[in-house]
Amino acid sequence: MKRTTPIESIRNVAASLLMLSANLSFAQSASHPLRIIHPLSLEQVRVSDQFWSPKLKVWDSKTVYDVFDKLEGKYEPDRKDLIDEKAKLGRTRNAFLNFDWVAQGKKNTGEHDGPPWYDGLVYETIRGAADLLVEYPDPKLEQKIDGYIDRIAAAQAADPDGYLNTYTTLVKPTQRWGTNGGDDKWQHDIYNAGMLIEAAVHYYKATGKTKLLDVATKFSNYIYQQIGPAPKANVIPGHGGPEEAILKLYWLFRDEPALKAKMSVPVDENHYYTMARFWIENRGNYGEKDGSHARKSDESYNQDHMSVFTQKTIEGHAVRATLLATGVAATALENKDDRYVETANNYWDNMIGKRMFITGGEGAIADGERFGANHFLPESAYLESCAAIGSAFFSQRMNQLEADGKYIDELERVLYNNLLSSVSLDGSHYFYENPLVATDHKRWAWHSCPCCPPMLLKMVSAMPGFIYAYDNDAVYVNLFIGSDATINQKGNAIRIRQMTQYPWKGESIIEVDPASSKAFTVNVRIPGWAHSVENPFGLYHSKVSEPIVLKVNGKAIPVNPKNGYAAIHRTWKKGDRIELSLPMQPRVITPNDSIQTINGKVALASGPIIYGFEGVDNAALSEYMLSANTPLKLTYKPDLLNGVNVITGEAMDKSAKAVSFTAVPFYTFGNRGVYPYRVWLPKQ
DSSP, rough: OOOOOOOHHHHHHHHHHHHHHHHHTTOOOOOOOOOOEOOOOGGGGEETTTTHHHHHHHHIIIIHHHHHHHTTTOOOOOHHHHHHHHHHHSOOOOHHHHHHHHHHTTSSSSSSSTTTTTTHHHHHHHHHHHHHHHOOHHHHHHHHHHEEEEEHHHHHHSTOOOOOOHHHHHHHHOOGOOOOOOHHHHOOHHHHHHHHHHHHHHHHHHOOHHHHHHHHHHHHHHHHHHSSSSSSOOOSSSOHHHHHHHHHHHHHHHHHHGGGGSSSOOOOOOHHHHHHHHHHHHHTTTOOTTTOOOOOOHHHHHHTTSSSGGOSSOOOOHHHHHHHHHHHHHHHHHHHOOHHHHHHHHHHHHHHSSSSSSSSSOOOOOTTOOOSSTTTTOOOOOHHHHHHHHHHHHHHHHHHHOOOOOHHHHHHHHHIIHHTBBBOTTTBBOOOOOSEESSOOOBBBOOOOOOOOHHHHHHHHGGGSSEEOOSSEEEOOOSSSOEEEEETTTTEEEEEEEEEETTTTTEEEEEEEESEEEEEEEEEEEOGGGGSSSOOOOSSEEEOOOOOOOEEEEEEEOOOOOOOOOEEEEETTTTTTEEOOOOOOEEEEEOOOOGGTTTEEEEEEEEEEEEEETTTTTTTTTOOOBOOTTTEEEETTTTTTTEEEEEEEEOOOSSSSSSEEEEEEGGTTSSSSSOOOEEEBBBB
């Protein structure tokens, strides 16, 4: 076993004291009172839901295999760039060849299949697949992943340091971490490392297997040796995401110390926590005044234009920004540092209050895949799938940090709209961008930058753990998804069973079945839209007239939501039953006057679903105008688009003639062919 030197001992003590100081000094945020709650582990929840279960089955049995196969090069290109690439190479690109080449000792060949972040997409898919294995055990899939892990481990074994990034090894071996004239924003050394770490943690939790975890731990140790305060290298991730990932590694070894003995290298989990904080706190730090420890600024594109603690708005590349923000919020769960809490709130408030699209999309500008300025929300915006999903992960962490239902409102907005839009109903075709108006937007089988399918798998596989949460005094019902869960609270096992036809109907039944009768609170989320709060900052407006009805054991109780929840405190006993009825009437959404790009337009919604108008249902769609007072009818169509509610009514054409329209859920666009569509219509 490697011995610890005196200098290393001093560094370890210093790091421990630094963390202890942070935890003691910032035990409570001054501006944003914390109430940390805990989502459930995937093992605690089973989903049985009319809406989500069929989709999860498609993603588990088809999509995860589809993504792995296409990463292996098993696809027929349907986009010109990949068609041309296949003609040039005589084959399709294969992410796993990169690992094989590195394992063979190849270096500086100038040859690499796919973009530099292809390694990371492999790891992200493994993470999503691992979480699906918890809900849907699949020996065939597990065996497939084990084979991939063997190839990944062989690639790492070729490097004496435990370093692993196939692009840099094969193309830029003297520029690890983007140093010596390299650029980690392109190379993705640290991003790929983070996704490897996260995949390893999730795969261990799903299967108990440690081979990939050992690879990730070895690499994390090398990162800690190389990056940090002087004399180490001053390097931040070229892409957000590794901050939360390495924090998960810290949590894993902290919570399971016996696991350290199964690793082939020494483990000090505090090093991983130190690394997460360095990557967050060192943004905006380009070196010392004397010129030492210098690095080039990644500017606002990579959230590096100033310290995160002075950033008041969410800027730059939208996926990078939302994943960094997720890491900031996750680290705040650990250190409760007011600076982290304040930054996370600044990011979220600006993102949701001034830069979010009605479907939950983020990132208005195609050039740099960036956030736009406040209130710049054009219908033709870029809206990368990964950015919306990143924002959803961020919102979930904020809910965990502050126990406020508004965060789940925005997680839910993404889940039912922009996320579902990113994948076809058959689970094998995808959208990279999700604009709110288009004439010929076509789904693709594979992409030269196929980052969205792995990101989709990460979110949908994690989602069951977000349905409920708890703390020492309360249980939280966050999402209305048919499910069965067991929560252990102060030694009392509480079974929660939920039955619902949401989002097509507003009724949910929640059975609360504690092992022994006990007083605690059940907090049931009351979505903002259900009481005419379309957006917590007034970015969008809507009004519903039907009431919210909440009953316990058949008796109606007042609905007075606080922090997004109706709190029901009582002594709960076996067989107790909550009934919630939310108003699913179609509603008209109008934008804030500050959004000039859609001023004078309206959109339609019902429950969490945003609707739109597709040319296959609506002739002369470009001429439609809609009155905010037009009667709207909601009807379930079991044979349309795998079963959906549609909204029907009358619009006016350019000659002021009444025309019937049919609006379908935004997420279903592009599943019946390529047709023009739009979400916002001019107001009559």
